[in-house]
Amino acid sequence: MSLDLWWGSGSPYSWRALLALEYKQLPYVSHQVQFAKQEHKSAQMLSMNPRGRVPVLKDGEYVCFESLAILQYLDRKYPQHPLFGGSAEETGTINRVICEYEWYAEDHIQKLIYAILFQGVDGHMEEIERAMSHMLAEARTIEKRLSSSAWLVGENLSAADIVVFPGIQMLLRALERREAQELRSRLLPLEANFPAIAAWLKRVEQIPGYEKTYPPHWRE
Ligand SMILES: N[C@@H](CCC(=O)N[C@@H](CS)C(=O)NCC(=O)O)C(=O)O
Known part of the structure; x- marks a missing residue:
């Protein structure tokens, strides 16, 4: 291997792949690309992923990109510490929760992050409000699931947790910005408004190797 x-x-998306590798306790060579230097668009990167996006996984001669495909590949190839459940029903539910997140939550989360970090909230309040209310509805669904279970699906961490976790962390980080002052109070403090999600975030942070997955520039 x-x-x-x-x-x-x-x-x-990179965070998902890093979490999966650490959770499965697989040894890997880590190559951090610098977006600012456009390293993800180098000839070497484009030869592996013509879209010039990360994450990209290489296993021997086999190359895989798209974070969800990477999780599925790793789970099939290296079954220890499974990510997609132990039964057909669990696999179905894990994939369902992932699809629900990607279809009904991710777009709104991205819209909010983009507005806060890049576009600015002034003059865009109507679309931000819309994204906020969709995102909050999805957060309530997730809160409900986590109120009766430690993990999004089943008894252990799964691909569902790995897919959802980085998106929520990104949003929380964006909400720390001064520009997000007004939006912040709808979600935060998380411990008061969404206590099960807050406890779950801490649980994910306990997985061995988590520290190695944390975005290095967030520590600066
Ligand atoms: N659907 C892809 C998304 C990958 C993606 O968009 N990665 C971003 C970083 S978050 C990227 O590499 N962007 C560089 C670019 O678009 O130039 C996945 O799940 O892996």
């Missing part, structure tokens, strides 16, 4: 992962700091 010779695993290589190319990833970028602060990329939620």
